Amino acid sequence: MNEDFSVLRETMGRLSEHGGEADLHDRMLATSRRITRRNRVVGTAAVAVAIVAIGTPFALAGTRGAAPDPNVATQPSVTFSPAPSVSGSPSATPSSPTSSRSSTSSTPTVQNGCPVTSQVLFDAVEADGGQVKSGDKWRDIECHDGWASAWYLQKVPTGDPGATVFKYSEAAGKWTAVGSGSGDYCTAYLPRGEWSKFAKACDGVDPAAPCPTGNTETVDAIEAGQWAGDVRAGDVFQELACGDKYAVQQLIDGSKKTFVMRWDSGRERWTAIAAGACKAVVKSPYGNPSICP
Structure with a gap:
């Protein structure tokens, strides 16, 4: 480097004879410094490029190992989320009863x-x-x-x-x-x-037909009226007469009390309208007293 400056000074000395020494010296020195800075920048850039060129494969290699393949990420996840099979999906076999349904059907x-x-x-x-x-x-x-x-x-x-x-x-x-x-x-x-x-x-x-009368419906009809206290659970009645409008029922045991019933066609049910001794309550239009035992 010192030899280069010695040659430069000698050349400048020769040229100074034809012009200003200081001016020429300054211009040459500035040019030399610009060349030196440019060479340094070029050298530094070359080294940086070399480092980047060397470092990039390692960086990319590390990145490939850590990040997923973009092709896999953009495709439907068929491999990782397979369609449910018939044996593994409850919804695929709706006809197969579950244990809760079986127990429900077997125990109504x-x-x-x-x-x-x-x-x-x-x-x-x-x-x-x-x-x-x-x-x-x-x-x-x-x-x-x-x-x-x-x-x-x-x-x-x-x-x-x-x-x-x-x-x-x-x-x-x-x-x-x-x-x-x-x-x-x-x-x-x-x-x-x-x-x-x-x-x-x-x-x-036919429930709409008034006759015959039943024992249960007779008890229900009496219990719903004013003579509810005259019947007990288990009482049995004998039907003495039954028509389109009236029926006569008599208790078989106990007091042998007789009840006159009237048919309600609108509600399809009987209603007790009279009670007492058979010959005392059975009269026209309810029935003929001759039916009394």
Whole structure:
């Protein structure tokens, strides 16, 4: 570097003879300094480019290892979120019942004692003092609104037990036998409002027809009126007469009190309108006193 300046000064000395020394010296020195700075800048830039060129592959290599492939990120996630298979998706097999549905269907909800099982009816008979023998069973069990009917079948026939009608008590939580018979047990023991629901027990019975009257509906009619205290649970009535407008019912046991009933076609029900000794209350237009025993 010193040799370069010695040569420069010698050249400047020769040229100074033709012009101003200071001016030429200053211009040459400034030019030399500009060249030196430019060379330094170029060298520094070259080194920086080399460093960047060397460092970039490592930086990119590290970046590729850490970041996901952009092609994968922009594609639908088929691999990572596969479509549900038939065996693994509950919605794909709607016909397969679940355990909760199976338990619901096998254990139906009981309302007003219905539905009722054979064993429950056997228990009701035994609780009322009846005897149930091994092998006996029920058929044609029907249950609606706290009422039930069933036909009793004996394994070893000893008679004709017929059918039995039961009533469920919400308060006691149990069934009680209302009455039994082999004919007209529907109209005798089931409320008129239930006749249309018991297809087997009340087959062919028309609730809109006033006759015959039933034991249960007679008790209900009396209990709803002014003579409610004259009847008790388990009372049985005998129908002495029945027409389009009036009917005569008499208690079989006890006081043998007689009740005159009037038919309400609009509500399809009977109403008690008179009570007393048979010959005292049975008169025109209710009926002929000759019906009294």
